[in-house]
Amino acid sequence: MMQQVDVLIAEDNLIDQKILSTYLAEYDITYMVVDSGEAALRKLQSVAFKLLLLDISLPGIDGYQLTKMIREEMEIDTPIVAITAYSIDEAKDKCFASGMNACFSKPISKIELVGMLTQFLPKEKLTSAQSRKFEVINLSYLKEISLGDLDYEMEITDKFVETIESDLLDLEDSFLSKNRKQLSIVAHRTLSTIYIMGLKSKLESTLCAIERADLSYNELKDNLEHVYEICQMAKIEAQLFIEDLKICRHY
Structure with missing residues (x-):
């Protein structure tokens, strides 16, 4: 049985190999x-691929010749x-005439490459990608x-980033002004903010402790x-997720 691999990259330029x-x-x-x-x-001859990325200007047998040999x-x-x-x-025109399915030009764009993957790899592979x-x-x-609605996912994640920034500022201001009542209110509000990004297990007990307002200064x-450390990391990851969604929505 032949080995199964998703993509074959045929590229002689070391920089472009690294980028891909x-x-x-x-x-x-x-x-x-x-x-x-x-x-x-x-x-x-020994590996079954799902997609071939071929540089047209390969040394020896170039991309056009290689494609004709693969097809014929x-x-x-x-x-x-x-x-x-x-x-x-x-x-x-020459690419299509030789039997290729698509082409894109250098410099290699991540968005364009992901578009090709979206178009030609199986749906289950795209989902994991x-x-x-x-x-x-x-x-x-x-x-x-979200039921697969990427626009909804982007909207909610973008709102999380905006809201958690505001919550963190309000927590800091309340703490510095020693306003325990306001700090309790903001902590309770932040509990609602974190749930959508799956942060309950990491922050619920901490925020509830802050909300009770019975901690010493150092404990508080x-x-x-x-809370600040986890939320800052969550914000960075949420922004990365938004960038991924933009790529997916583009295609």
Whole structure:
């Protein structure tokens, strides 16, 4: 049985190899890299790929020749996307005539690459590719209530970032002004803010302790520092999630 890998990158430029590898490594996508058409043909004899990314200007057997060999001699119908240093207008007709399915030009854009993955990889692979692993936030509840609506997810996450910034400022102001009553009110409000990003297990007990207003000054300070640290990390991850959603919505 042949080995199964998602993407074959045939690219002889070391910088472009690194760029493509770095982008794919961010997602749950397996890949192999070769630097010539001959090496690509050898890989295709032993590995089944779901998508081929081929540089047009490979040394020896170039991308056009390689595609014709893949289609006519090996009879492989795997989607092939061309990578070219030329303009798309100059290359696309020849790309399609040789049997390629799409092409994009250098410099390699992450958004454009993800668009190609969205178009040509299976839906289950795309789903996992959209799921960055986060250390602080938990998106299970948001995903459950959004029912796959990316616009809704973006709107709610953007609102979380805006609201948590305001909550943290109000917590700090209340603490510095020694207004225990206001601090309790803000802590209770912040409890509502954190739930949507799955922060209940990390912050609920701390915020409830702050809300009760029976802590010593040092205990209060320590609890607020913990809230601040977790929320700042959550805000960063939420912003990363928003960037991922923008890429997905673009295509």
